[in-house]
Amino acid sequence: MGTTRRRSAGGAWAWTATAAVLLATLLFLPGCPPGDGGNTNGNGNTNGNGNANDNTPGDSGLTGKFVGANACRTCHGAVHATWLETLHATALETLEAIGSDVDPCLACHTVGYGEEGGFVDRHTTNSLAGVQCENCHGPGKDHIDHIGDPAFWPDVSIAAQVCGNCHTGAHHPNFDQWQESGHAGIQEDVIADLLEGGTFVNTCGVCHSGDVFVAARVNGETVPEDYFAGMTAEDLNPITCAVCHDPHAQTGNAAEPDEGRDFQLRFPDTAEPTASTAVADASNPDRFNLCGQCHHSRGRVWTSTTRGPHHSVQANMTIGEMPVPDGTAALVPAAASIHQMLSLQCTNCHMYRQDFESEVAPAISGHTFEVDYDACVACHQFPEAKVNTIQAEIQAALDGIADRLGDPAQWEYSAEGGPDETVQATLADEIKQVRFLYHYVLGDGSLGVHNPTYIRAIVAKADVILTSIGR
Numbered sequence: 086m087g088t089t090r091r092r093s094a095g096g097a098w099a100w101t102a103t104a105a106v107l108l109a110t111l112l113f114l115p116g117c118p119p120g121d122g123g124n125t126n127g128n129g130n131t132n133g134n135g136n137a138n139d140n141t142p143g144d145s146g147l148t149g150k151f152v153g154a155n156a157c158r159t160c161h162g163a164v165h166a167t168w169l170e171t172l173h174a175t176a177l178e179t180l181e182a183i184g185s186d187v188d189p190c191l192a193c194h195t196v197g198y199g200e201e202g203g204f205v206d207r208h209t210t211n212s213l214a215g216v217q218c219e220n221c222h223g224p225g226k227d228h229i230d231h232i233g234d235p236a237f238w239p240d241v242s243i244a245a246q247v248c249g250n251c252h253t254g255a256h257h258p259n260f261d262q263w264q265e266s267g268h269a270g271i272q273e274d275v276i277a278d279l280l281e282g283g284t285f286v287n288t289c290g291v292c293h294s295g296d297v298f299v300a301a302r303v304n305g306e307t308v309p310e311d312y313f314a315g316m317t318a319e320d321l322n323p324i325t326c327a328v329c330h331d332p333h334a335q336t337g338n339a340a341e342p343d344e345g346r347d348f349q350l351r352f353p354d355t356a357e358p359t360a361s362t363a364v365a366d367a368s369n370p371d372r373f374n375l376c377g378q379c380h381h382s383r384g385r386v387w388t389s390t391t392r393g394p395h396h397s398v399q400a401n402m403t404i405g406e407m408p409v410p411d412g413t414a415a416l417v418p419a420a421a422s423i424h425q426m427l428s429l430q431c432t433n434c435h436m437y438r439q440d441f442e443s444e445v446a447p448a449i450s451g452h453t454f455e456v457d458y459d460a461c462v463a464c465h466q467f468p469e470a471k472v473n474t475i476q477a478e479i480q481a482a483l484d485g486i487a488d489r490l491g492d493p494a495q496w497e498y499s500a501e502g503g504p505d506e507t508v509q510a511t512l513a514d515e516i517k518q519v520r521f522l523y524h525y526v527l528g529d530g531s532l533g534v535h536n537p538t539y540i541r542a543i544v545a546k547a548d549v550i551l552t553s554i555g556r
């Protein structure tokens with residue numbers, strides 16, 4: 086497969102023209118109160134199915150830089166066909182159904198509204214109705230007029246801003262909340278590694294860089310190590326909207342989408358893999374759900390000496406599995422979490438959503454990915470207290486283990502302040518096993534919640550091993 090696709094991070098065109106319109110729009114009428122708009126369109130005719138005398142759909146006003154999705158169909162037929170089934174394609178119908186196809190609303194529900202050559206009304210610019218190719222890729226006229234010329238290829242960007250121009254505000258704050266999340270940034274040291282190339286683009290980038298994830302994991306491309314050559318930190322996309330969402334298609338991957346919707350997830354909300362101790366399984370994203378595409382083990386086992394398990398073992402922990410060197414026995418028997426039964430798994434707790442109620446109770450989109458305790462009340466009366474209790478219990482157990490191991494300079498991983506590799510080779514297997522168990526729990530980050538039974542079994546096993554060697 087090709088690896089030469091242009092990347093661009095800015096989605097810059099969208100900011101210049103559309104943002105001004107949207108900003109102006111938002112100042113006057115943010116969001117989408119259903120049904121309270123006026124009931125006339127730009128021509129002063131009643132809207133509806135276009136049967137009023139001069140309201141017949143037409144394209145006489147289509148003279149500018151926007152050409153409409155139909156003009157892309159001949160050559161990009163596959164993308165066009167799947168896009169046509171998404172809610173984006175019928176976003177204007179949504180407004181018409183509630184009589185709100187009026188000024189402040191049209192900006193995010195049509196192509197180029199308020200811009201020269203953009204949507205005016207069904208009568209003059211019918212081809213620009215709905216959210217289309219050109220909302221995300223920029224105006225297409227120049228491309229159509231110079232098909233062979235790469236200089237006019239439309240922008241292809243997975244930058245969150247491309248979606249954030251519309252998915253913002255009190256009614257659908259997906260972008261605003263995403264910006265507050267850990268997914269909106271890349272760790273400084275990882276950025277440096279990615280820009281430098283070497284081997285990091287593939288080893289770290291596949292989970293930490295949205296560009297590499299989409300190229301490698303989604304599109305199956307081979308990503309060269311000089312992928313980011315000549316770019317700066319600002320050019321790198323973290324875990325953006327288009328990493329998790331297919332911009333072009335319904336996918337059927339959402340476990341419980343709202344009625345009539347799909348959510349366009351690239352991977353399923355839920356997965357039910359059988360627990361395994363094999364390294365190849367622990368680090369195989371095919372086994373896991375959407376979140377587990379990245380939140381899984383990187384394959385380290387207790388014989389590793391440089392570093393312990395990565396901070397990404399949440400999917401394995403929830404299933405209740407831990408990799409061990411091939412052919413050796415499990416350290417702790419497998420035990421799936423009681424929380425695996427949640428209908429959306431990770432998403433239940435980390436992406437709790439609530440509809441818009443009022444400006445003081447805006448929508449909660451779940452896109453901060455922070456745990457919302459309202460997600461627990463169906464099953465637990467005082468979930469926060471429950472979390473505090475188990476976290477205190479597990480933290481105390483971990484502190485006890487660290488105490489018994491003694492000075493970290495004697496037992497930690499070599500890259501984490503422990504002894505150098507020559508001393509590592511002399512450490513007892515029991516010490517290596519206990520430190521792995523210890524870091525497996527720490528790396529998961531939930532301190533018990535992801536899998537109460539299994540995580541208690543892990544710290545109990547560490548205790549048994551330490552006792553067996555008189556520590």
Ligand code: HEC
Binds near residue numbers: 154225241
């Ligand atoms: C006459 C055929 C034709 C039409 C019509 C056409 N395109 Fe293209 N498009 C191409 C070709 C050829 C390329 C070059 C890249 C390729 O071969 O995929 C391209 C490239 C692109 C790219 C960049 C792809 C990349 O990998 O960087 C985008 C985005 C795109 N077109 C969108 C559109 C949109 C949106 C429309 C309608 C406004 C449109 N195209 C209309 C033929 C066409």
Ligand code: HEC
Binds near residue numbers: 249
């Ligand atoms: C021009 C404004 C605009 C842009 C840009 C935009 N969207 Fe949307 N999006 C909408 C509107 C409006 C709807 C609701 C359509 C409806 O229900 O009629 C929507 C709906 C959606 C939905 C819900 C689909 C479903 O079936 O439940 C998803 C997911 C989505 N957009 C993701 C994205 C992503 C990802 C991007 C960027 C790659 C993006 N959108 C860019 C306006 C936009």
Ligand code: HEC
Binds near residue numbers: 119120179185250
């Ligand atoms: C800032 C861009 C923007 C503006 C302005 C806007 N919308 Fe929306 N609208 C969206 C997006 C994005 C969605 C998709 C929400 C989602 O899927 O989470 C949407 C979805 C909708 C829906 C589908 C139901 C829902 O909430 O998901 C309705 C109805 C709607 N908008 C009506 C309106 C009306 C009426 C107005 C004018 C008062 C308006 N919109 C103005 C961006 C906008």
Ligand code: HEC
Binds near residue numbers: 164217219331
């Ligand atoms: C909601 C935003 C959005 C809409 C609407 C949209 N695209 Fe895209 N498109 C993207 C993003 C983001 C990418 C890059 C990620 C990817 O490849 O999945 C992309 C990639 C592409 C590519 C290059 C790679 C590929 O998947 O073939 C082409 C060509 C393309 N789009 C054409 C179109 C056409 C034609 C339409 C309309 C029929 C369209 N897009 C509608 C956001 C969008």
Ligand code: HEC
Binds near residue numbers: 267285288292395397
């Ligand atoms: C399998 C996917 C995956 C790979 C590959 C990966 N990471 Fe991570 N990494 C993650 C996830 C997921 C987190 C976030 C966990 C959390 O926030 O609890 C993370 C967290 C981190 C952190 C923050 C840890 C902390 O102390 O909070 C750093 C630094 C990091 N990774 C560096 C790297 C480097 C460097 C590489 C390549 C050598 C790499 N990662 C490869 C998934 C991965």
Ligand code: HEC
Binds near residue numbers: 259325429
């Ligand atoms: C890490 C993955 C991930 C990222 C990044 C992400 N989403 Fe989502 N998104 C999801 C999941 C999962 C759901 C379904 C939640 C559920 O089932 O309740 C969802 C739901 C949605 C929905 C439909 C529900 C709603 O809020 O109306 C929209 C629209 C949406 N996302 C837009 C976006 C936009 C825009 C961005 C970027 C600013 C984004 N998402 C980033 C995973 C993601």
Ligand code: HEC
Binds near residue numbers: 272293329436455
């Ligand atoms: C494409 C890879 C990828 C996917 C898919 C993904 N994540 Fe992440 N996630 C990361 C990385 C990388 C980090 C660490 C970011 C950092 O600190 O640099 C992270 C961090 C987090 C954090 C810690 C955030 C913080 O503020 O410190 C949570 C919680 C999280 N992810 C939950 C989820 C959930 C829930 C899903 C599924 C809806 C998901 N992730 C999907 C890669 C991913």
Ligand code: HEC
Binds near residue numbers: 380427432456529535
């Ligand atoms: C039963 C609810 C629940 C489920 C299901 C769940 N989590 Fe968590 N998760 C939590 C809680 C509670 C914490 C601890 C948060 C805290 O202390 O702030 C946490 C912590 C985390 C962290 C560390 C956050 C940080 O700030 O470092 C990550 C990453 C994470 N979860 C990802 C996931 C992934 C991926 C899944 C699915 C495999 C998942 N979670 C399933 C409740 C849940």
Ligand code: HEC
Binds near residue numbers: 424426464465472537
């Ligand atoms: C569908 C029901 C359900 C939901 C929703 C749910 N849990 Fe649980 N959870 C359980 C069951 C069942 C148990 C095992 C019995 C028990 O301890 O109550 C459990 C156990 C726990 C435990 C371990 C208690 C202990 O000390 O053994 C914690 C902590 C916990 N849940 C936190 C949460 C949090 C936080 C959320 C929301 C973010 C949540 N749960 C959502 C069903 C649920």
